[in-house]
Structures are given as structure tokens and as C-alpha cells.
Amino acid sequence: QLNTLTRRAAPRLRARPQVGPMIAAQLLVTVGQCPDRIRSDAQFARLAGIAPIPASSGKTSRMRLHRGGDRHANSAVHLVVIGRLRKHEKALTYREKRRAQGMADKDIIRAMKRLVARELFYALKADLKDLDHTTKNASHTP
Template identity: 45%
Template sequence: MAYSHHGRVRSEAAFAALAGVAPLQASSGNHERHRLNRHGDRQVNKALDVVARTRMGHDETTKRYVEKRTADDLSPKEIRRILKRYIARSIYRQLQVIMA
């Protein structure tokens, strides 16, 4: 994995960019939205995608979240993007504890 040593990635946002899950503005006119960054470590991004899809299918809390966000007119792709960023944030915090 690209997160090789403590200090290489200095923030949660930098880790999200490294994993390819940092959101990019894709807004136009009155439509404000984001899309996934297509750069970064593709293996980490794929692992986050597998975790997000598994949670969406099996975790009750995540299923409720998906239902709520679907009611807010978000597409499954946008919901998955949000979940991947949330998972990356969680992993970064765990790595900080391990590497400290």
C-alpha cells in the first residue's frame, strides 16, 4: 500500500486523495455536486469500494443510511462515493493509532 510510513500522509484529506476517494467539484449552474477523484492508488480505491458495497448489502446501519440518502434523490453512485470517503476517514484514524 502507498501508506508506507508515518508522516508520508499528513492529513485525512491527503489520505483520501492518495486512495482516490477525495471528492472533486463537478458543479454547473445551480447544481452543486461532487465526483470521485480518478487518481490515487487504484488498489486502495478498489478495496474501499468492496467494503462500501458489502456494507450497503449487509450492514443494517448502512442500509438505513442508503435509504435516507436515496430519499434525498442521491444516486447509488453518489451514495457509494460518500461511503467510500467515510470508510477512508475511519481507516486513516485507525492507521494513526497503529503508527503512533
């Protein structure tokens, strides 16, 4: 049933690589029924605990992820990233490019989580906007 519901409510989100019914459901719950509540991918990243913040000291310059936010949404995005790093060609290419730049795997995952969060946010926002219009149109018809 969850598979059917998430496909109906968020088809664009479900079409993204490594996004199944559980992950789609969690992201739908995180964002809520009001698609205008979260206006940008940066707000979504902050809500999900994926927003990068500086963690530099001395001569090192690095970022870490914000530890606040919805841990379940963070976990959902993390699972998408890990799944993509196993099977998705673009993710594998991205990892090799970043390794060549000298990034550690932990930092690559952090950077990918932010990219994936952006991608999932825009798919989710479009799905919720369509769902909102569909619901409003259905309520106005006799």
C-alpha cells in the same frame, strides 16, 4: 500468513466491518511504513483517489471522485463500501437516509467511500503509530 500479519500489524483496522486481510494489506502498503507521511484523512482520500471534487455544470451541483491516486487503495475502499451496503446495518440506514434526500446510488457510494476512508485512515494511523512504538521499544531492549 497474511491474515496473521495483518492482525498483528493493524488490529484496529482489521476490527472494522468488511475489512479482511487483503484489504488491510493493501491499505498498509498504500500508507507505507511512515505513519507521519500522511497527516490527515483528506490526504489519505486524495492518495486513494477518493477525494471529492466539484463536477457541476449549469444548474446541477454535484461532486465526483478524484481520478488520480492509488487505484488499488481505491478498489479496497470500494469493496469495503459494497460489502457494508450488503450487510452492515449502519450503512443500510445511511443509504436509505440519502435516498430519501434524493441521491442516486452512485452518489451514495461516492459519499460513503469518503466516510469509510476517513474511518479506515484513523484506525490505520493508530495501528501504525502503535506498531512504530512497539518496533522502537523492541530495538532498544537488549
